[in-house]
Amino acid sequence: MAGRWIEIWEPEDETFWREKGERVARRNLWFSVLSEHIGFSIWTLWSVMVLFMGPEYGIDPAGKFFLISTATLVGALVRVPYTFAVARFGGRNWTIFSAVSLLVPTLAAFWVMEPGTSYGTFVAVAALTGIGGGNFASSMTNINAFFPLREKGWALGLNAGGGNIGVPVVQLVGLLVIGTLGASHPRVVLGVYLPLIIVAALCAALYMDNLRPVKNDTGAALEAVRDPHTWIMSVLYIGTFGSFIGYSFAFGLVLQTQFGRTPLQAASLTFIGPLLGSLIRPVGGRLADRYGGARITLATFVAMAAATGVVIHASGTASLAVFLTGFTALFVLTGLGNGSTYKMIPGIFHTKALARGLDGEAAAAHGRRLSGAAMGLIGAVGALGGLAINLAFRQSFQASGTGTAAFWSFLAFYGVCVTITWAVYLRRPAPVPARAQLGYAEV
Template identity: 50%
Template sequence: MSSTVEIDAPPPVAPHPPRRGRWIEHWEPEDPEFWRRTGRRVAHRNLALSVLTEHLGFNVWILWSVVVVSLRPAGFDFTADQLFWLIAAPNLVGAVLRVPYTFAVPRFGGRLWTVISASLLVVPCLLLVVAVRDQSTPYWFFLLAAATAGVGGGTFSSSMANISFFFPERRKGFALGLNAAGGNIGVAVTQLAVPVVISLGGGTHLALAGLLWLPFVVAAAVCAWFRMDSLTEARADTRSYGVALRDRHTWVVSFLYVGTFGSFIGYSFVLPLLVRSTFPELDSVPALVRLGYLAFAGALVGSVARPLGGWLADRFGGGRVTLLTFVGMAVGAVGVVVSLGAHHFPLFLGSFVWLFVMSGAGNGATYRMIPAIFGARARRRATERGTPVDEELRAAKRQSAAVIGVAGAVGALGGFLVNQVFRVAHVNLGSVVPAVWVFFAVYLLGAGVTWWFYLRRRLWVARAPSLAHAGV
């Protein structure tokens, strides 16, 4: 009798998820008991270290946006076109790298890839130091050094794809928003800290811009190695990416992300150079120069707005919030045009700060739509096919992770396009006003696309009734 009781007794709850090394083999964040006992603690620890690495990635990625405005005062005689390409190169490379960085998570595991991606940040820092040490350094080496900073941009997709597996659906919007905001705020930190550090060397010690981040990069890699985990569930199969690439919603959301994140990162790269070229009289105000012409303010508020956008999307729906942010960005674009016509720096900066707030909130809302869309469709498939809901949801999580990588890459490519539109307008037309009107049109188009695919009631009910409760 006693042996029967022992056999029938439920097994004790393990204090930690079963592991092999730093791999977690059992992960059920949707189970409230599992989440309360162990899931929340493990997920938050991995989120904190993910934020640190992604933050440093953005620190390094955006470095050249600050360095370019100091190159001429330091004795490097580059043309305006060459300076624009120095900020465009890391943007382009970062966009391209986001796709393989997403594939790297299922291939190597979130922990190991975080270590690798953090370690790679050493390369652009050292190349920057080498480039600015000698005024005879050729332009092609500067372009190479700037391009390698793109590895910092790749960290976003791998980090977001990895963290998306750790959190339950009800907390995913805020977690992804917080993770992304921690990275995005790296832009503001660099644009505030680097000009101050350079000014300590009399404005010519540009090597300090690269040396500043090296100890933090090494510390992040070490912390990730000893404290992060990898999920076996995150070993997404290649088929998930193939399915994602064939799904029209992947490309709809990617286009929306071009408008939101593309604006955020594109403006982040170009704003310091725009301020210096449009308002050269500000060079006579040393305090503004030391603070990087206050360009950090836009990236700062945009980063803070990102988790707010995710939270609002959780409450009111990602489609509604995304639509409103596109309308808000259109208003901001008009403000920029007015400020340029009046040559009014406070209005110019204020309009860009508003654009950053709207784009930041739009980033969080658009990303929240991804797991909501594919999760809702998974539940519908389970009902129609009679397949287990858990099985369909696991497949949807893998597909969502793939879409996050694709959308992140396409969105970053949008930042490169923003730079190029500004470059062509400034170099060939002598004014950036036509560029701003292009962005105005894109924002109106983004609002229309959002309404067409995710807010039209008849289409919603006719084609995807189960999405009505998806938070989209």
Template identity: 50%
Template structure:
């Protein structure tokens, strides 16, 4: 029986108990997952909204340089990365339902500020930067949502559940990039304020749904002291680094692609081509968790880094011969593999801490902390990739320098994955990890 107290706190939660899971656990977990996905999805849409709107700012009369436009795309990702740390801790402090409600309501801030900026001629660039920074609140939602949902599911379903939760959020990127061009118009009929206002009613609905239909779990309550042991574990930082390579690539390429297409292939209509990559990357994420549950997260992660290297090589070749077809296919490969890697790396985290921690309750608390911290550090890729492209263009006039740097980064990530999680020395020292999804 699931016990509750006032304000929808569930005090008795044991998803590893098969009878409990069949009787009520699965139903409750599924309900919370649905509304978590809704709030996170909207957070991602608003987080990446500037990547779509920035392309149309010059046509709307805002004469910003290419470097300034890349800053508007990158700043939300930097702020979102930082915000993911307090957002993760907020779940342990306030409860998943309570914090999902608050974090959804906070999305009204970037909606209002963007609407003001793009509808007010003469708005200073500095105010645009402030408005773009508030979009980072949407990036924080992911960390709190993933940390919260990690408590609801048993170990055998955790990879798939986290993959679905993350994919639902990631799809917000594609939805924004598909929807915004349709509502803002073209040419002299541009209505950029329609872009943020499109999300006003859905955000209000998500806020209400989180409050009315989600639950808090007492097992997720943890003090700062209870969460800090995870910070002393080297695997916290190794997995955070690997997540820069997977999720950082997904969010970074998603942010930069509209501007990349417009600058490198001006003859191509960027609007819907830019949305296809985030769409397929988001859909691939649950498959990464599913594959990790069966083949091992480290094996899947290593394979994705290897193929991502091929994707970068393809982009370099496409730019050399000015082939948009090869460019698009190479980026599609990067999005699919980064999506798979997102799912597999996140599946590795609870498996690693379950193998190293004496009790399941302690393992869950540490894994939830690491999930949030990895999400924060991984999101730095969303800042580094657009700024890397901007710096490369400014210094050399091409994207090649940035792409070579990204290729070297994937080689380092692949080597780290093998060294720490696939070597015979490692698996012999911690044999339980060989059977834990790692």
């Protein structure tokens, strides 16, 4: 696929960044956000479609949870190949392709979304929407290469946050359709997104660039797989992004199933948490840039555990107002944690490069090389956290008719994340060479 290629890219060079790099990087960031935003909307499409699926569809709550779990699973799995596609085909070129490919699940859903369609067909189409989840991985890998280390927290937080807003936006579109036309017109939601997908692809073609220095590095990928920090950060990312996407998929269905909300009532509430969680994600990145990603991440997990305790109490007492308060707080905290954990990843590998005796551009290049390879894997494993949340809800509702047991399991996991963050990144580190002044607390 032909496209514009930038042959030399040195973002850590302050003169290059000031004279050319910042302008080009920011332009690519904005249009990357647009494409990723539409990708998130399509990935989470079935969190809205299930609200339209009344008794005439013949699908019980467990079946609906399985539909959204299927989309979550596929979205997690495709993140790995999407990460490496950026270096193989170019960030601009892959953004065009990945945007256009969203037409497939959207048109398929438009075709089958009616009573009488077999459950197996719905599962297959829900699986197709999972490709929208891959857009996040390719977008983050691409933007990571454009920005210098000192601005990665902000840039990656903004990129991810702008993409995540695709979740509440598709839910708002669903709310508008249900509120004006009723719950029997799901195809209107799909019709809204078909032209938007084309716009995102055209904008990528017209305004984005490929970076020639970004290449797939099998050695870096293997080194990232062997590095324990890749897997440690994967666990933490399950707690932040996995929670965000899992709750985004399940929130409306929980309100309908546990609290007896109508489709309109559920849709009017589900968008608030994902919207706030998306908007605050860049703030998490900025706070991590200033105070250190590990410190912000630890505080976030402590607060998430507290908010989960509130939700458990509300679930047990059937208090909708308290439940909504606790759940909305969880969304906000996952957004903060998303920003801070993605700041930590390049910082960790840069710190390790300094400890190995590298400095200057050599250390920065080594950090970019390994963090780029690690991000796809961390993003994929983190997204599987969303699958775990959906399956936990499915099992909890099947067993007891409420989500209380699922929330207890989430509380235990956040406790594990608190322990890991403190033990690995915030205890006093072992002495390192003088040039490695950046400690893990600042990553």
